[in-house]
Amino acid sequence: MAQVLSMEEYDSMARPRIQKIPSFYGDCLIDGVIIRELMLYADERGYLSEIMRLDDEEMNAKDIKQIIASYSYPGMVKGWHLHSRQEDHLVCVTGMTKLVLYDYRRESPTYQVVNEIFMGEKHPRAIHIPPGIFHGTKNIGQGISVVIGMPSLFYDADDVDERRVNPVDNDIIPYDWDCKME
Numbered sequence: 001m002a003q004v005l006s007m008e009e010y011d012s013m014a015r016p017r018i019q020k021i022p023s024f025y026g027d028c029l030i031d032g033v034i035i036r037e038l039m040l041y042a043d044e045r046g047y048l049s050e051i052m053r054l055d056d057e058e059m060n061a062k063d064i065k066q067i068i069a070s071y072s073y074p075g076m077v078k079g080w081h082l083h084s085r086q087e088d089h090l091v092c093v094t095g096m097t098k099l100v101l102y103d104y105r106r107e108s109p110t111y112q113v114v115n116e117i118f119m120g121e122k123h124p125r126a127i128h129i130p131p132g133i134f135h136g137t138k139n140i141g142q143g144i145s146v147v148i149g150m151p152s153l154f155y156d157a158d159d160v161d162e163r164r165v166n167p168v169d170n171d172i173i174p175y176d177w178d179c180k181m182e
């Protein structure tokens with residue numbers, strides 16, 4: 001008969017990671033971040049999702065200035081990006097993406113909190129990211145992923161409101177992009 005662990009041995013083991021509501025990993029949702037679950041309207045021709053409405057006041061969508069499509073190869077990490085003024089709105093429309101956020105605002109109640117948010121075709125959602133929060137994306141699918149970015153500033157190559165930190169080699173953000181398989 002299989003040996004049943006003692007409760008002391010059982011309790012000494014790590015507990016499973018549990019997603020919070022509205023399904024993300026982290027101690028709490030970073031202050032000011034909004035996760036908008038999107039509907040997929042399916043029929044026999046295919047499916048449709050409304051990814052953003054410019055009258056969405058909670059997402060501050062009226063300030064969106066342009067729309068970009070960011071394509072990533074499987075396994076690729078893009079990040080860490082940090083904006084001082086720009087708000088970002090991100091929706092993964094093709095494939096699946098792990099979006100990781102790190103609150104870098106010293107005055108924030110969630111300073112230094114990390115959030116992992118999984119989004120894409122299998123879990124459509126729009127994410128609002130205030131400035132001051134490091135963000136990066138990883139394509140966790142088997143094909144090209146596409147993330148639609150809707151920033152609140154026009155892109156100005158001569159004055160980009162963005163700073164970057166290497167996603168794997170930095171002494172600022174305590175995060176490992178490798179897959180957590182426990």
Ligand SMILES: Cc1cn([C@H]2C[C@H](O)[C@@H](COP(=O)(O)OP(=O)(O)O[C@H]3O[C@@H](C)C(=O)[C@@H](O)[C@H]3O)O2)c(=O)[nH]c1=O
Nearest residue numbers: 066068070071078079081088090137147148149155162
């Ligand atoms: C963001 C952006 C980039 N570019 C140019 C600059 C650069 O030569 C090339 C690649 O830019 P990036 O390295 O910034 O692209 P990428 O690394 O895919 O990052 C982008 O991903 C989305 C999801 C975001 O959140 C944005 O912050 C943006 O940085 O495209 C534009 O012409 N317009 C734009 O609006």
